[in-house]
Amino acid sequence: xxxxxxxxxxxxxxxxxxxxxxxxxxxxxxxxxxxxxxxxxxxxxxxxxxxxxxxxxxxxxxxxxxxxxxxxxxxxxxxxxxxxxxxxxxxxxxxxxxxxxxxxxxxxxxxxxxxxxxxxxxxxxxxxxxxxxxxxxxxxxxxxxxxxxxxxxxxxxxxxxxxxxxxxxxxxxxxxxxxxxxxxxxxxxxxxxxxxxxxxxxxxxxxxxxxxxxxxxxxxxxxxxxxxxxxxxxxxxxxxxxxxxxxxxxxxxxxxxxxxxxxxxxxxxxxxxxxxxxxxxxxxxxxxxxxxxxxxxxxxxxxxxxxxxxxxxxxxxxxxxxxxxxxxxxxxxxxxxxxxxxxxxxxxxxxxxxxxxxxxxxxxxxxxxxx
Amino acid sequence: xxxxxxxxxxxxxxxxxxxxxxxxxxxxxxxxxxxxxxxxxxxxxxxxxxxxxxxxxxxxxxxxxxxxxxxxxxxxxxxxxxxxxxxxxxxxxxxxxxxxxxxxxxxxxxxxxxxxxxxxxxxxxxxxxxxxxxxxxxxxxxxxxxxxxxxxxxxxxxxxxxxxxxxxxxxxxxxxxxxxxxxxxxxxxxxxxxxxxxxxxxxxxxxxxxxxxxxxxxxxxxxxxxxxxxxxxxxxxxxxxxxxxxxxxxxxxxxxxxxxxxxxxxxxxxxxxxxxxxxxxxxxxxxxxxxxxxxxxxxxxxxxxxxxxxxxxxxxxxxxxxxxxxxxxxxxxxxxxxxxxxxxxxxxxxxxxxxxxxxxxxxxxxxxxxxxxxxxxxxxxxxxxxxxxxxxxxxxxxxxxxxxxx
Numbered sequence: 041x042x043x044x045x046x047x048x049x050x051x052x053x054x055x056x057x058x059x060x061x062x063x064x065x066x067x068x069x070x071x072x073x074x075x076x077x078x079x080x081x082x083x084x085x086x087x088x089x090x091x092x093x094x095x096x097x098x099x100x101x102x103x104x105x106x107x108x109x110x111x112x113x114x115x116x117x118x119x120x121x122x123x124x125x126x127x128x129x130x131x132x133x134x135x136x137x138x139x140x141x142x143x144x145x146x147x148x149x150x151x152x153x154x155x156x157x158x159x160x161x162x163x164x165x166x167x168x169x170x171x172x173x174x175x176x177x178x179x180x181x182x183x184x185x186x187x188x189x190x191x192x193x194x195x196x197x198x199x200x201x202x203x204x205x206x207x208x209x210x211x212x213x214x215x216x217x218x219x220x221x222x223x224x225x226x227x228x229x230x231x232x233x234x235x236x237x238x239x240x241x242x243x244x245x246x247x248x249x250x251x252x253x254x255x256x257x258x259x260x261x262x263x264x265x266x267x268x269x270x271x272x273x274x275x276x277x278x279x280x281x282x283x284x285x286x287x288x289x290x291x292x293x294x295x296x297x298x299x300x301x302x303x304x305x306x307x308x309x310x311x312x313x314x315x316x317x318x319x320x321x322x323x324x325x326x327x328x329x330x331x332x333x334x335x336x337x338x339x340x341x342x343x344x345x346x347x348x349x350x351x352x353x354x355x356x357x358x359x360x361x362x363x364x365x366x367x368x369x370x371x372x373x374x375x376x377x378x379x380x381x382x383x384x385x386x387x388x389x390x391x392x393x394x395x396x397x398x399x400x401x402x403x404x405x406x407x408x409x410x411x
Numbered sequence: 412x413x414x415x416x417x418x419x420x421x422x423x424x425x426x427x428x429x430x431x432x433x434x435x436x437x438x439x440x441x442x443x444x445x446x447x448x449x450x451x452x453x454x455x456x457x458x459x460x461x462x463x464x465x466x467x468x469x470x471x472x473x474x475x476x477x478x479x480x481x482x483x484x485x486x487x488x489x490x491x492x493x494x495x496x497x498x499x500x501x502x503x504x505x506x507x508x509x510x511x512x513x514x515x516x517x518x519x520x521x522x523x524x525x526x527x528x529x530x531x532x533x534x535x536x537x538x539x540x541x542x543x544x545x546x547x548x549x550x551x552x553x554x555x556x557x558x559x560x561x562x563x564x565x566x567x568x569x570x571x572x573x574x575x576x577x578x579x580x581x582x583x584x585x586x587x588x589x590x591x592x593x594x595x596x597x598x599x600x601x602x603x604x605x606x607x608x609x610x611x612x613x614x615x616x617x618x619x620x621x622x623x624x625x626x627x628x629x630x631x632x633x634x635x636x637x638x639x640x641x642x643x644x645x646x647x648x649x650x651x652x653x654x655x656x657x658x659x660x661x662x663x664x665x666x667x668x669x670x671x672x673x674x675x676x677x678x679x680x681x682x683x684x685x686x687x688x689x690x691x692x693x694x695x696x697x698x699x700x701x702x703x704x705x706x707x708x709x710x711x712x713x714x715x716x717x718x719x720x721x722x723x724x725x726x727x728x729x730x731x732x733x734x735x736x737x738x739x740x741x742x743x744x745x746x747x748x749x750x751x752x753x754x755x756x757x758x759x760x761x762x763x764x765x766x767x768x769x770x771x772x773x774x775x776x777x778x779x780x781x782x783x784x785x786x787x788x789x790x791x792x793x794x795x796x797x798x799x800x801x802x803x804x805x806x807x808x809x810x811x812x813x814x815x816x817x
């Protein structure tokens with residue numbers, strides 16, 4: 041397949057989530073199980089012969105969501121709530137909801153869709169020896185719930201195979217973002233985002249094939265000599281597309297990211313431990329430098345400095361999800377540190393419900409001019 | 412010798428003890444001893460055993476907010492880059508910390524370590540991360556997983572219990588001395604007795620008329636937050652209980668000079684910058700707050716010496732329950748304290764308090780046929796409250812309650 045065809049296919053897959061999911065299910069004879077952002081043990085869902093579908097909201101006008109959530113709930117959960125009430129997720133067999141923040145704790149208790157909700161918790165004291173055992177018990181609960189809902193048995197072998205596949209996927213994705221950082225003439229900010237986003241709606245086995253092929257072909261191409269500014273983005277997610285278009289408009293390439301929606305998904309592998317659920321638990325306890333995983337040493341801050349330096353970036357953009365506490369607390373500390381490091385920084389507010397992006401336009405324009 | 416005695420009223424004791432707690436912290440700091448900042452329902456038993464002076468940012472933020480001194484700190488935090496929708500207590504505290512960190516003698520001394528327990532909210536994780544990072548001090552955490560199911564699971568309790576042992580070890584390293592298990596036993600008994608005494612006194616709100624106004628209870632709360640590990644705390648609540656029992660005998664209500672006509676449950680944190688306004692509007696309608704989730708919040712009862720039970724108590728408290736658990740808790744409060752209306756504080760500062768409010772309210776209305784009103788407010792930020800809206804909402808609630816009682 042030609043490189044353009046691979047890119048087109050993945051971009052289209054990202055642009056039509058429902059169609060992509062249904063086609064993937066049909067092709068692989070699988071059901072779909074959703075999981076609400078930011079993290080979930082997708083491997084368990086995959087081992088249940090289902091396609092794990094990442095639920096990250098979208099650009100939607102709020103009507104019914106306002107009944108159930110005050111205006112100061114984060115924008116992503118507002119969108120998800122709106123879709124829930126419209127029945128958008130009712131084709132899913134179940135949905136996993138992680139309690140990583142106060143909003144999601146409540147969210148897991150008030151799912152309005154027709155499929156079963158499976159709320160669960162990630163332990164936050166990840167240095168405690170008992171955290172792994174606790175998380176294993178949560179994963180066992182998820183596994184049993186899925187078995188009950190789907191009427192199947194999830195075998196240890198299926199879990200092991202799933203972990204191998206996912207580690208392979210994660211490693212290939214890390215390769216992709218690395219190669220893409222120097223092929224920005226082809227992998228523009230919007231294309232980069234959509235290629236990564238497509239993974240949420242496809243069977244990982246199929247998706248991995250596309251990415252492997254894409255990486256192979258990209259690697260054969262020379263690194264581009266773009267005069268564009270090189271930018272690293274951090275936050276929960278960089279959407280809607282209209283926001284990313286401003287990066288392109290003002291000549292800013294996205295060369296690296298620390299977005300929960302993108303690179304944080306594939307930053308950490310599940311190590312081998314002899315027991316699948318324990319391996320998955322270890323993946324969370326070794327996940328680092330993330331605003332959503334208790335980070336007493338604020339490793340995220342150093343990670344961002346390193347990421348900017350690694351990519352020889354011209355600046356950092358915080359894509360701050362509106363009303364997202366965990367991200368908001370990190371902002372002043374990131375600001376201080378970037379100032380000390382002389383790394384240009386801009387903060388833009390991400391609101392999935394926004395229809396116009398004038399403030400973002402102005403901020404990104406002046407940022408591009410000043411770096 | 413204790414600085415309080417049996418001849419004092421509980422209110423006098425309260426004033427003396429709250430001042431003393433802060434004064435002790437300042438003196439400890441001046442002597443070069445360790446000062447700990449702790450979240451409000453964290454296991455104080457550990458720092459108390461180690462003799463570490465422990466003070467509570469949530470309490471101090473509420474004090475500043477009630478004294479109308481919060482804006483300076485809120486604005487400073489916002490200038491630093493903190494978004495204005497972050498918890499008002501956190502913004503006040505982080506603003507205070509930043510403004511005062513270069514000063515020698517300050518009212519609320521800066522900490523040498525922090526202790527957090529996220530059984531009330533996840534915001535604390537980020538808030539305390541920032542304190543520890545900015546001041547470069549040790550952070551002790553008891554991570555209490557949310558009870559998403561209707562039961563508090565064994566796995567949850569065991570995870571919390573194991574962290575309690577970790578805290579002992581961490582404190583030994585920080586304090587460079589062994590943890591005194593005999594003293595710990597003693598402190599656990601005091602804390603558990605104090606929890607019982609707190610609940611014993613505040614639950615007398617169930618009497619008709621209630622001898623205590625819920626707003627007075629808000630004041631006594633400072634003591635259970637700040638001094639749960641100290642004997643004097645229990646002495647005060649026993650005295651309060653005796654005083655309230657006397658009032659019950661006399662048929663005296665808690666609303667000063669006003670007959671109790673209505674009994675409401677207050678759902679959520681107090682609106683500290685407007686405490687007086689929120690109280691007076693209710694009082695003028697003869698409405699007393701007899702129910703709230705506060706009495707049970709610190710009813711952390713366990714057998715001293717039993718860390719498993721202790722873990723269970725800290726894990727199973729109200730804020731950390733599932734939707735069903737939280738709804739059942741409120742149904743119990745409404746029944747026990749004989750409420751005929753509910754005021755829900757849609758608190759801009761507290762997502763955990765707010766985001767289940769619709770579902771809880773609907774279930775209370777459907778199953779108990781009780782009138783409910785909500786109002787927009789904030790536990791600490793005075794900008795998020797409208798006196799007119801509160802007055803209108805309370806008026807409507809009282810009308811509904813009156814209609815129901817006809």
